Amino acid sequence: MASAKSVTVRAAVQGESGAITGLQEAGFGIRFGGDEQEFRGEVFPVERSLVAVEGDRIVGHTVDRTMTVTVPGERTVRACGVAGVVVAATHRRRGILRELYTAQHARTEAEALPLTIFTASEGTIYGRFGYEVSILDTAVAIDTRRAEFRSTTPDPGGVTLETLADAAPRIREIYERWQKVTPGAQERPDAKWDMFFADIERHRQGATTLFVLLHADGYALYRRSRRGEHGIASIWEFRAATPDAHAALWRVLLGMDLVDTVEADIADDDPLAHMLTDPRAVQLTRRGDSLWARIMDVPAALTARTYRADLDTVMAVHDPFRSAGGNFALRIRDGIAECEPTTRPATLSFDINILAALYFGGQRASTFAAAHRLKAEDPTVLRAFDEAFTADRAPQLGWFF
């Protein structure tokens, strides 16, 4: 058995895309079609790949691209978005992922990006590297026969059924408006839009191509499939920039004939269940993690977002994997943070993972204190931390990668 010592990590070169794709297909159990491979190569170009190599064989891989992500306060942060992480089944558990991540982090640090983000295949892998679930994801199934709107729910109308090609410019414009005000949502680059509008076959999983419902301030893209008595509508992407667009689109979606169930991913603060006479019509089908994050530079990350309350504290942040920790003084006034290393004693103490969990404002420090993962001597400091970090809107991932 070869040890990790016989493996070296380096930047990939042109001509290695085929071997990298093969490794990913085997690792994830997927066959990418030719068109999908091309789109993927544009979203995550091979020049940004790191490979672990043994002899002339590629046995491990990561790739990244810099993403612009909305943070609380309708500001943005630049983040390293990592994807395609895989180690050959023949070489697993010899420290190759660890080496790849060490190299990946060194590159992110050299590029002065304060945050690293990704979506994870398993929940047990990344905590050791300082990552934590940063955005949670809720999947629901709505029984259309039980879904009656309350008399107080508006019926604004204005929704049209469009083709994807005709609606494309409007969809982009609405997404951008939604993304700019939604913590956690990333700008979608041109290459990703091209892939999105191509509606690639693998994503259909036996269902139809995408149907488009368009409103001046929102859209819903969905697929239909035959399941149950009549069928299912599965929402691929729903974005509403105003409450009227949200209500108008849901009224059409839940009123469709020959649809027993509508499936969707919704934000934690989505008001849908409260707009119906029977909130149980909206059944939770999955609660999971959509985005993982790691703070690379504590002061740069924390000063990029705004806060809801004033705060004066010293945090002891532990980072055994990368040494980005230490004691930091955090002072927040009128939403704006100052954060710098200090020798003053800390009033709060936690692993760097916890800052990633709180970063987009969707989770509370007190939850992690209750989980014995954050120590606060004084409960008033913990309350103040909760109040400061909570965001006005629940965070949501903009696009999966």
Ligand SMILES: CC(C)(COP(=O)(O)OP(=O)(O)OC[C@H]1O[C@@H](n2cnc3c(N)ncnc32)[C@H](O)[C@@H]1OP(=O)(O)O)[C@@H](O)C(=O)NCCC(=O)NCCS
């Ligand atoms: C997940 C994967 C990349 C791990 O690669 P690897 O080279 O075996 O990982 P390493 O040997 O460097 O492991 C590093 C640490 O993570 C742990 N670890 C790795 N994979 C793990 C897993 N799936 N579950 C739990 N722990 C895991 C190791 O035990 C090791 O722990 P330690 O160093 O703290 O003792 C590899 O198994 C793989 O490609 N899996 C299939 C594709 C996949 O899931 N990719 C991740 C996409 S987000």
